[in-house]
Structure formats: structure tokens, C-alpha cells
Amino acid sequence: MRRKLAAGNWKMNGTQASLAELDSLSLLHRQPTCDILICPPAQLLAPAQLRSGTIRIGAQDCHAERRGAFTGDISARMIADIGASYVIVGHSERREGYGETDNTVRAKAEAAQTAGLTAIVCIGETLEQRENGQAIEVLSKQLFGSLPDTSTGDNLVVAYEPIWAIGTGKIPAMEDIALVHAAMRTQLIDRFGKIGQHVRLLYGGSVNKDNATDIFAIADVDGALVGGASLKASDFSPIIKALEVSV
Numbered sequence: 001m002r003r004k005l006a007a008g009n010w011k012m013n014g015t016q017a018s019l020a021e022l023d024s025l026s027l028l029h030r031q032p033t034c035d036i037l038i039c040p041p042a043q044l045l046a047p048a049q050l051r052s053g054t055i056r057i058g059a060q061d062c063h064a065e066r067r068g069a070f071t072g073d074i075s076a077r078m079i080a081d082i083g084a085s086y087v088i089v090g091h092s093e094r095r096e097g098y099g100e101t102d103n104t105v106r107a108k109a110e111a112a113q114t115a116g117l118t119a120i121v122c123i124g125e126t127l128e129q130r131e132n133g134q135a136i137e138v139l140s141k142q143l144f145g146s147l148p149d150t151s152t153g154d155n156l157v158v159a160y161e162p163i164w165a166i167g168t169g170k171i172p173a174m175e176d177i178a179l180v181h182a183a184m185r186t187q188l189i190d191r192f193g194k195i196g197q198h199v200r201l202l203y204g205g206s207v208n209k210d211n212a213t214d215i216f217a218i219a220d221v222d223g224a225l226v227g228g229a230s231l232k233a234s235d236f237s238p239i240i241k242a243l244e245v246s247v
């Protein structure tokens with residue numbers, strides 16, 4: 001059985017006052033039946049961890065090296081050191097904005113796993129690739145290149161996030177999400193054997209309270225990676241509830 005995961009990515013949003021949203025979320029979900037994760041910006045990681053309650057805390061990125069002269073970066077060990085348990089790697093905003101390749105993402109994911117964190121590895125196609133019928137091919141290549149050999153059901157989560165669906169209010173047809181998730185599951189089993197059954201697969205891109213139930217009804221969707229709708233507890237909570245009642 002894969003435990004479902006509702007993950008929120010605050011991106012570059014949030015000040016200390018935003019931690020009140022974390023308190024609310026924890027109060028609204030005192031005994032969650034799925035994992036709930038918030039990935040705040042780096043300056044809030046430690047204070048968020050201190051008042052996380054029933055919510056898990058993760059970072060939005062990490063460096064592949066353990067330490068050193070990398071101005072502005074934080075390492076997976078530093079994230080683990082404050083008690084956080086997850087880190088997102090390979091988000092399309094990092095791949096596109098910072099030129100991160102599959103190799104970079106794999107190195108970061110491996111560093112995360114070595115530090116005892118669960119890596120949430122993101123993959124996603126552009127609108128052009130989708131319209132040209134190349135989505136599955138592009139995604140398979142990204143998945144193959146971005147996953148470390150050290151992956152297990154505990155230290156790896158994969159998030160499928162079509163780039164054109166992020167922050168746009170557009171989502172793929174449910175059949176298309178189903179096709180991608182089935183293809184990812186097959187590829188994981190081909191590569192990792194039984195472990196591939198235990199890796200959680202998230203959908204991300206414009207998930208909200210109105211589309212969550214339909215998305216969570218799709219086979220092999222084990223949760224969501226949510227951006228905008230995770231900033232407020234009142235928006236994120238209905239998504240978490242939809243995930244909890246999904247089968």
C-alpha cells in the first residue's frame with residue numbers, strides 16, 4: 001500500500017506571518033490519513049519545522065554537494081539537520097530557469113537520499129512537446145535520467161507536472177494523466193523491480209479543490225504537488241480531504 005501524499009510548494013512566497021497557515025493546517029488535520037507536506041522557502045524551513053504539528057516539512061531544492069563554496073545554496077544535509085524530511089528536485093522552474101539537466105537532478109536526488117531525505121523528482125513536458133505527440137517519450141527520458149539507482153519506495157517520490165499546466169489553470173485530460181502515470185509505473189517496475197510498485201506518483205499543475213477529486217480517482221495517482229492552492233490552509237485543506245477519501 002502506498003501512503004498518499006498531499007505536497008504543497010510555496011515557491012518564493014511566504015514570510016514569518018505565513019507560518020500561521022501551517023498552524024491552521026495542522027489544526028484542521030489532527031489525524032491525517034495521508035502524508036501532508038509543506039515546502040516553504042528556505043528562510044522558513046527551521047521555524048516551520050519547529051511548529052509543524054502533523055505537517056511534514058520539506059525544501060524546494062538542494063545542492064548536490066555536501067558542503068563548500070556554493071554561495072546561496074543549501075545542501076541536503078543542512079535540510080535534514082533541521083529535521084525536515086523531503087526535498088523537491090528538478091522542478092521545471094529550476095530546469096528551465098537555472099539550466100538544470102537530468103544529470104544535475106539525479107545528483108541532487110542522490111544527495112537527498114544519502115542525507116536521509118525523500119526526494120520528490122519532478123518531470124514534465126512543454127505544450128509543444130505535448131502537441132507534437134512527444135510527451136511520453138520526453139517524460140520517459142527525463143524519468144530515466146533523473147532517478148538515482150539508490151531509489152526506494154521510501155526515499156523517492158515522482159511528480160508529473162506538465163509545464164503548461166503549472167500556474168495556468170489548465171490541466172491535461174484525465175485520460176492523458178492516466179496514460180502518463182501508467183507509463184511511469186511501468187518504467188519504474190522495469191528498472192527497480194518490486195520497489196517500483198512502492199514509489200509514490202504525484203500529479204502537479206493547477207490542482208485545486210474543484211478538480212482534485214477527479215484527479216485523485218485516476219489509477220496510480222498517489223497524491224498531488226500543489227503550488228498556488230497550497231499557500232492558504234483554507235484552499236489546501238479541501239484538496240487534502242479529497243485525497244483522504246479517494247480510493
Ligand code: PGA
Pocket residue numbers: 009161165166167168169204205206207225226227228229
Ligand atoms: P500550481 O503549481 O499548483 O500553482 O500550478 C504546481 C507546481 O509548480 O508544483
